[in-house]
Amino acid sequence: MADPILSVDDLSVEFETYEGRHHVLDGVDLTVEEGETVALVGETGCGKSVTAKSIMGTLPRPPGEITSGSITYDGTGLLADADAHARVQGEEMSMIFQDPMTYLSPVYPVGSMMADVATYSGGEDVSWLGMLKNLLGRRANRGEIRERSIELLDRMRIPDPEGTLDRYPVELSGGMRQRVIVAMALINDPTFLIADEPTTALDVTVQDQILSLLRERVEERDLSMLYITHNLGVAREIADRICIMYAGEIVEVGTTEEIFDAPLHPYTRGLLDSIPKLTGFEGDGIDGQIPDYTDPPTGCRFHPRCPAAMAGTCDVEPVESHAVGDDRAVACHLYEDGMSFGEAATVAEEEAGGPTDEPVTAEAGGEP
Amino acid sequence: MSGDPLVSVRNLEKYYPVDTGLFSRTESYVKAVDGVSFDIMPGETFAVVGESGCGKTTLGKTVARLYEATGGTIAFEGQDITDLDGKALRQLRRDIQVVYQDPSSSLNPRRRIGAIVKEPLAVHDVGTKAERDERVAELLRRVDLPVEFRHRYPNALSGGQKQRVAIARALAVEPKFVVLDEPTSALDVSVQAKVISLLDDLQDELDLTYLLISHDLSLVKNVADRIGVMYLGNLMEVTDSRTLFENPVNPYTEQLLSAIPVVESGEQSLKPPSVEVRGETPDPKDPPSGCPFHPRCHRAFDACDAVDPELVEVEDGHQTRCLHDPGPKAEAVAEHRSDDVTQEGVTED
Numbered sequence: 052m053a054d055p056i057l058s059v060d061d062l063s064v065e066f067e068t069y070e071g072r073h074h075v076l077d078g079v080d081l082t083v084e085e086g087e088t089v090a091l092v093g094e095t096g097c098g099k100s101v102t103a104k105s106i107m108g109t110l111p112r113p114p115g116e117i118t119s120g121s122i123t124y125d126g127t128g129l130l131a132d133a134d135a136h137a138r139v140q141g142e143e144m145s146m147i148f149q150d151p152m153t154y155l156s157p158v159y160p161v162g163s164m165m166a167d168v169a170t171y172s173g174g175e176d177v178s179w180l181g182m183l184k185n186l187l188g189r190r191a192n193r194g195e196i197r198e199r200s201i202e203l204l205d206r207m208r209i210p211d212p213e214g215t216l217d218r219y220p221v222e223l224s225g226g227m228r229q230r231v232i233v234a235m236a237l238i239n240d241p242t243f244l245i246a247d248e249p250t251t252a253l254d255v256t257v258q259d260q261i262l263s264l265l266r267e268r269v270e271e272r273d274l275s276m277l278y279i280t281h282n283l284g285v286a287r288e289i290a291d292r293i294c295i296m297y298a299g300e301i302v303e304v305g306t307t308e309e310i311f312d313a314p315l316h317p318y319t320r321g322l323l324d325s326i327p328k329l330t331g332f333e334g335d336g337i338d339g340q341i342p343d344y345t346d347p348p349t350g351c352r353f354h355p356r357c358p359a360a361m362a363g364t365c366d367v368e369p370v371e372s373h374a375v376g377d378d379r380a381v382a383c384h385l386y387e388d389g390m391s392f393g394e395a396a397t398v399a400e401e402e403a404g405g406p407t408d409e410p411v412t413a414e415a416g417g418e419p
Numbered sequence: 420m421s422g423d424p425l426v427s428v429r430n431l432e433k434y435y436p437v438d439t440g441l442f443s444r445t446e447s448y449v450k451a452v453d454g455v456s457f458d459i460m461p462g463e464t465f466a467v468v469g470e471s472g473c474g475k476t477t478l479g480k481t482v483a484r485l486y487e488a489t490g491g492t493i494a495f496e497g498q499d500i501t502d503l504d505g506k507a508l509r510q511l512r513r514d515i516q517v518v519y520q521d522p523s524s525s526l527n528p529r530r531r532i533g534a535i536v537k538e539p540l541a542v543h544d545v546g547t548k549a550e551r552d553e554r555v556a557e558l559l560r561r562v563d564l565p566v567e568f569r570h571r572y573p574n575a576l577s578g579g580q581k582q583r584v585a586i587a588r589a590l591a592v593e594p595k596f597v598v599l600d601e602p603t604s605a606l607d608v609s610v611q612a613k614v615i616s617l618l619d620d621l622q623d624e625l626d627l628t629y630l631l632i633s634h635d636l637s638l639v640k641n642v643a644d645r646i647g648v649m650y651l652g653n654l655m656e657v658t659d660s661r662t663l664f665e666n667p668v669n670p671y672t673e674q675l676l677s678a679i680p681v682v683e684s685g686e687q688s689l690k691p692p693s694v695e696v697r698g699e700t701p702d703p704k705d706p707p708s709g710c711p712f713h714p715r716c717h718r719a720f721d722a723c724d725a726v727d728p729e730l731v732e733v734e735d736g737h738q739t740r741c742l743h744d745p746g747p748k749a750e751a752v753a754e755h756r757s758d759d760v761t762q763e764g765v766t767e768d
Contacts, residue, residue: 094609259696
């Protein structure tokens with residue numbers, strides 16, 4: 052297999068605040084292959100956006116601090132070399148945000164913002180005179196940029212793309228603004244997209260339309276995408292692979308079918324059970340709440356809420372990610388001795404009925 | 420259906436004036452609720468679903484008498500409450516309570532939980548001071564919160580816990596009817612499930628009737644007995660939750676169902692055949708002529724932009740508002756069809 056286009060290894064991020072030091076990310080491992088869409092799924096406050104910002108290089112530092120780990124994009128280490136990071140961020144990556152009204156300026160028309168993105172991203176130095184010229188709408192290649200913007204807005208199925216360029220964000224509906232945000236992210240032909248909850252603020256019917264536009268574009272240009280969401284249903288629609296995140300740790304990774312057909316980690320199962328489904332809903336949620344990051348639980352961070360927690364193991368020993376079959380990993384003591392996917396699924400089944408002793412004995416034997 | 424409805428709403432209207440110009444002349448109205456009728460039976464959960472801006476929250480608040488209705492009537496236990504005021508309205512407030520969407524803004528950050536839950540008791544002058552304290556403890560226990568929480572402030576609680584406090588406050592005066600306005604949409608799914616099952620238990624135990632306002636169809640399917648689908652101030656389809664998903668007849672319902680992202684392969688088969696979803700809710704200040712949904716409708720025909728359909732009963736307890744089931748508007752539709760013979764047959768699908 053070729054090297055993944057993006058790989059995040061053992062990323063830890065801490066935040067220094069007046070409440071104390073928040074240990075937010077705790078050894079996050081994540082890969083995105085070329086042309087693949089990976090969804091990062093987790094609940095509020097689990098560290099999804101911190102991960103995205105670290106990759107994008109927009110993590111505010113301080114208060115944030117990357118204490119360990121590396122991020123490699125297409126063979127380039129990003130954390131060690133700030134210049135390389137800025138170059139990759141400008142030329143290769145683009146980010147789509149959740150709430151268009153906070154990321155679009157209310158005082159500039161859409162066209163001017165799109166032109167700014169087209170001109171300034173890439174991190175080249177622009178002279179003051181150049182900037183002034185641009186501000187006055189006299190940029191050198193403005194015809195070409197305008198054409199590109201119109202073409203993109205048209206691709207996003209915005210009616211009257213040319214007129215839209217001269218409108219202000221307040222004149223557009225929520226769905227249209229989100230389309231503009233997507234178009235803006237695409238204007239410099241990025242190869243890697245980070246989408247941070249792009250449809251969360253939208254109605255389902257609009258969400259459906261935006262998702263199919265994104266999917267279309269990703270396929271057409273063979274883009275790689277990291278899609279961040281809290282909605283498993285959305286992840287299922289768009290992703291090839293899914294990473295489930297809980298309290299700053301990736302607890303389970305697998306292809307979309309595997310995650311939904313045979314979730315292994317107790318958190319993933321709890322999460323899936325919690326979602327009301329058309330087929331019925333008997334889930335009872337997950338007890339407790341996400342931990343305090345200033346003093347995260349020892350051992351597995353999920354153990355205080357875990358229905359299958361094993362005293363003496365889960366609350367003491369830190370978890371590592373265990374490979375289960377190809378392309379599948381789960382960070383849980385239940386799956387410690389390198390079992391195959393079939394075995395693990397059996398354990399998962401049994402444990403769904405109630406904690407069994409079996410994994411405990413297995414775990415006592417072999418330390419990986 | 421047998422028995423008398425607990426809540427009966429007829430042709431309810433709530434218009435907001437749009438003031439423009441120097442002297443604030445009222446130029447037009449936003450028809451947030453535009454002639455809505457439904458009944459809620461005792462012990463039932465009636466859900467209103469719709470996209471943002473469709474008027475579902477306004478409907479809930481108008482039914483709870485928090486907003487004055489512009490037209491139509493609301494009856495509670497057979498009594499017309501549309502114009503109730505003074506003492507009678509105060510009395511009514513004990514029977515109808517509301518739980519709001521965002522507990523962070525519906526709970527006063529400067530008061531302790533105990534005081535927040537006790538307030539309705541004080542307002543309605545229920546019991547002595549000792550009895551009220553006892554009642555607060557009981558309510559907190561009932562919503563699965565530790566009684567010590569009464570000494571805390573809302574910001575010391577998580578979102579799910581705050582919503583439990585809001586529920587406890589609503590239940591303090593033993594209401595019969597509770598309007599739940601998106602009670603879980605500010606919460607994470609793992610917390611949402613807990614709150615939903617709490618609401619479900621409370622309903623059984625205290626014999627409550629709910630009006631649930633939500634945008635989450637999968638949630639509503641599991642919680643509600645009957646569902647009304649709302650679009651631009653109008654109910655487009657009303658039926659029991661099973662029929663709505665198995666046999667939707669209104670094109671808007673079809674589009675909504677088609678757009679829900681699902682998490683199980685089994686769910687896909689429960690969705691109606693996928694239809695093309697297009698467009699967005701238009702500006703309510705300037706709604707389309709005829710059927711409000713026609714510009715986005717995949718089954719629109721030539722009469723749709725001229726004739727406004729009515730809510731028509733297609734089978735027992737199943738109503739739809741669509742010119743494909745024209746009811747009393749059949750004549751008007753026929754008139755439009757004969758105008759343009761070339762469109763013949765477009766409607767048959």
